[in-house]
Amino acid sequence: MTAHYQASGNIAVITLDNPPVNGLGLSTRQGIAAAMEQANADKAITAIVITGAGKAFSGGADIREFGSPKAMAEPNLLSVIKLLEQSNKPVVAAVHSVCMGGGLELALGCHYRVAAPNCKVALPEVKLGLLPGAGGTQRLPRVIGVEAALNMIVSGDTVSSDMLAAIPGQQLFNKMAASADSLLEEAKAFATDMADVRPMPLVRDLKCKHPDGDAYFQFARNMVRGTAKNFPAPEKCLDAVQAATKRKFEDGMAFERDLFINLMWTAESRALRHVFMADRAASKIPDVPADTPKREIKQIAVIGAGTMGGGISMNFLNAGMPVVMLETKQEALDRGVATILKNYESQVKKGKLSQEVLDQRMGLLSTTLTYDDLKDADMVIEAVFEEMNVKEAVFKQLDAVMKPGAILASNTSTLDVDQIAAFTKRPQDVIGTHFFSPANVMKLLEVVRGKATAKDVLATVMALGKRIKKTSVVSGVCDGFIGNRMIEQYSRQAGFLLDEGCTPAQVDKAVEKFGFAMGPFRMGDLAGNDIGWAIRKRRAIDKPDITYSKTADLLCELGRYGQKTGAGWYDYAPGQRKAIPSTLVEDMVSEHRAKLGTPTRKIGDEEIVHRLVFSLINEAAHILEEGIASKASDIDMVYLTGYGFPLWRGGPMRYADEYGLFNVAQRMQQFAANPQDDATFWQPAPLLARLVAEGKTFTG
Numbered sequence: 246m247t248a249h250y251q252a253s254g255n256i257a258v259i260t261l262d263n264p265p266v267n268g269l270g271l272s273t274r275q276g277i278a279a280a281m282e283q284a285n286a287d288k289a290i291t292a293i294v295i296t297g298a299g300k301a302f303s304g305g306a307d308i309r310e311f312g313s314p315k316a317m318a319e320p321n322l323l324s325v326i327k328l329l330e331q332s333n334k335p336v337v338a339a340v341h342s343v344c345m346g347g348g349l350e351l352a353l354g355c356h357y358r359v360a361a362p363n364c365k366v367a368l369p370e371v372k373l374g375l376l377p378g379a380g381g382t383q384r385l386p387r388v389i390g391v392e393a394a395l396n397m398i399v400s401g402d403t404v405s406s407d408m409l410a411a412i413p414g415q416q417l418f419n420k421m422a423a424s425a426d427s428l429l430e431e432a433k434a435f436a437t438d439m440a441d442v443r444p445m446p447l448v449r450d451l452k453c454k455h456p457d458g459d460a461y462f463q464f465a466r467n468m469v470r471g472t473a474k475n476f477p478a479p480e481k482c483l484d485a486v487q488a489a490t491k492r493k494f495e496d497g498m499a500f501e502r503d504l505f506i507n508l509m510w511t512a513e514s515r516a517l518r519h520v521f522m523a524d525r526a527a528s529k530i531p532d533v534p535a536d537t538p539k540r541e542i543k544q545i546a547v548i549g550a551g552t553m554g555g556g557i558s559m560n561f562l563n564a565g566m567p568v569v570m571l572e573t574k575q576e577a578l579d580r581g582v583a584t585i586l587k588n589y590e591s592q593v594k595k596g597k598l599s600q601e602v603l604d605q606r607m608g609l610l611s612t613t614l615t616y617d618d619l620k621d622a623d624m625v626i627e628a629v630f631e632e633m634n635v636k637e638a639v640f641k642q643l644d645a646v647m648k649p650g651a652i653l654a655s656n657t658s659t660l661d662v663d664q665i666a667a668f669t670k671r672p673q674d675v676i677g678t679h680f681f682s683p684a685n686v687m688k689l690l691e692v693v694r695g696k697a698t699a700k701d702v703l704a705t706v707m708a709l710g711k712r713i714k715k716t717s718v719v720s721g722v723c724d725g726f727i728g729n730r731m732i733e734q735y736s737r738q739a740g741f742l743l744d745e746g747c748t749p750a751q752v753d754k755a756v757e758k759f760g761f762a763m764g765p766f767r768m769g770d771l772a773g774n775d776i777g778w779a780i781r782k783r784r785a786i787d788k789p790d791i792t793y794s795k796t797a798d799l800l801c802e803l804g805r806y807g808q809k810t811g812a813g814w815y816d817y818a819p820g821q822r823k824a825i826p827s828t829l830v831e832d833m834v835s836e837h838r839a840k841l842g843t844p845t846r847k848i849g850d851e852e853i854v855h856r857l858v859f860s861l862i863n864e865a866a867h868i869l870e871e872g873i874a875s876k877a878s879d880i881d882m883v884y885l886t887g888y889g890f891p892l893w894r895g896g897p898m899r900y901a902d903e904y905g906l907f908n909v910a911q912r913m914q915q916f917a918a919n920p921q922d923d924a925t926f927w928q929p930a931p932l933l934a935r936l937v938a939e940g941k942t943f944t945g
């Protein structure tokens with residue numbers, strides 16, 4: 246059992262001991278129940294203290310039990326809390342470090358709470374599309390007031406114990422300990438003082454009212470609806486807290502339970518729980534164990550101070566790591582440094598950064614025109630022009646100057662990392678680090694594992710990704726890696742839709758209604774339509790069988806590259822980013838359609854969305870089968886963090902599972918029958934067909 250009992254004089258100390266954060270898994274709950282029985286049976290014991298070993302009081306539910314019968318097995322958390330409330334000796338929670346979710350609900354079931362300073366307190370269930378289901382919505386408002394509790398429950402945000410202790414009239418913490426070190430002794434002394442006090446106080450007996458009652462809740466409801474559309478949980482949190490002010494405690498508990506169970510079954514909660522697990526799983530690589538030794542990375546070099554080189558450098562400067570940038574010309578270095586400085590200055594203006602931190606970060610940045618100056622760097626990231634001969638020259642020079650064991654990374658988005666590695670005599674040290682633009686903002690980092698990349702290099706880069714706060718996902722080597730390989734199919738479908746009768750605005754609107762941050766044409770205008778143009782030109786030589794709509798080329802021939810040229814699929818007022826539908830483009834599209842002789846048809850939103858999203862899914866199934874991605878959830882993380890896929894749908898693979906793989910495959914067969922589309926592409930990928938036949942899913 247992962248909770249221990251120890252008698253200390255007349256005080257029983259129950260210690261949760263389930264690393265890393267004392268999650269309230271079955272064995273911990275059993276441990277608490279057994280210890281409570283022992284304490285109550287022992288005549289010498291007068292009071293009980295519950296605390297947590299190590300780094301937390303308790304982080305709440307044990308995520309390893311998510312979805313397993315163990316999570317609900319008796320004694321469940323509600324039963325454990327009941328044991329605390331019914332104890333015939335007072336129970337004191339000694340709260341420190343982390344007290345979240347079920348951990349806080351457990352503490353609220355105790356008669357008293359003593360807290361260490363700086364303890365992180367939260368009810369974060371809403372972030373998983375749920376609400377606190379073990380009395381949190383009924384008890385927290387009783388001890389810190391309705392408004393403060395509602396804010397915490399609806400946002401899921403963490404608040405420090407010191408801030409909570411400062412709320413006038415609060416009864417969450419009966420005492421603040423001087424320090425985490427003295428917490429246990431102070432809690433035991435407090436328990437000794439309270440040993441004979443009767444009746445023993447219970448949070449459930451406290452009053453729960455808001456002076457403005459319904460008016461306040463109506464105001465709060467409007468706020469929640471405005472900010473949480475597509476997410477049902479926040480409003481249900483509000484319903485539960487409102488119930489705490491209106492119903493008897495036990496009725497409120499039953500109401501909370503019903504809401505919790507209903508939320509558990511929503512697609513949104515399933516998606517958010519999937520994302521929570523997917524995020525953790527992304528750093529786990531099947532054949533690279535967590536204890537793989539890592540190389541020490543203290544100093545970074547970046548080659549190329551352009552759009553990506555500058556953004557990439559900022560990530561490391563932000564993490565306090567020195568960066569040296571190399572360019573071919575001083576002007577390019579000056580421009581790169583000026584852009585970085587401008588970026589930081591705008592953060593200072595917005596109050597997001599202090600001048601002092603700006604100075605520190607800029608102080609970590611140096612520049613050079615000479616490869617010799619890179620010899621102390623532990624890792625170099627190349628972000629020069631996307632041309633193989635330029636990459637070749639750079640990697641040959643890096644091979645000559647970098648110290649043994651240094652990691653050589655390329656930010657290439659389309660070139661073969663294995664070929665780049667072969668330019669060096671140390672292919673085991675070469676890896677792809679595919680940042681997304683703007684590199685200092687976007688969360689996603691595709692870590693491209695070459696066929697020779699050493700395991701410790703991969704482990705080191707994944708750990709570095711965490712250090713610079715990226716979501717790192719491993720991809721094998723292929724054209725476009727995970728994200729761009731999939732988006733190519735999506736863009737092809739977007740083009741075909743124009744040829745068949747849609748306008749760019751119609752496609753974008755349908756996709757944005759589905760929940761994407763931006764439709765494909767607005768995205769093209771933002772990223773630059775010339776990028777796809779260059780890729781298609783290359784494809785015409787490399788892979789002439791791939792068909793595309795010609796409209797995107799016609800657009801580029803007009804010089805309409807997007808926002809950077811003031812016009813793309815849309816018109817833009819000077820200096821503005823608002824996309825205005827363009828009659829010129831719409832005429833261009835319909836003239837092209839007439840030239841093709843394609844009958845124009847009215848295409849509904851459902852077809853638009855499914856052709857685009859299912860094209861992602863089918864390509865993803867190929868990617869999985871080829872082992873380019875090691876798990877479906879990695880693909881979801883790529884799309885959620887790099888491509889604006891709606892979070893509440895959990896990513897394309899999760900969405901496919903939710904829609905039903907059988908239904909997805911059937912729809913693909915219908916698309917294959919469309920003579921204007923690419924029948925070969927729409928044959929369900931073998932993996933998809935197999936999962937359908939076996940009645941299985943991508944994400945399990």
Ligand SMILES: NC(=O)c1ccc[n+]([C@@H]2O[C@H](COP(=O)([O-])OP(=O)(O)OC[C@H]3O[C@@H](n4cnc5c(N)ncnc54)[C@H](O)[C@@H]3O)[C@@H](O)[C@H]2O)c1
Nearest residue numbers: 549550551552553554572573577628629630631657658682
């Ligand atoms: N822009 C994006 O959205 C994006 C996204 C992901 C990856 N990438 C990749 O990142 C790389 C850089 O792209 P970018 O958009 O920053 O290009 P960019 O044109 O803005 O910058 C490239 C920089 O490299 C410098 N350079 C060229 N040859 C050099 C050499 N031999 N030695 C040193 N410096 C040299 C140039 O002077 C220029 O400043 C490319 O491989 C690109 O495919 C770009």
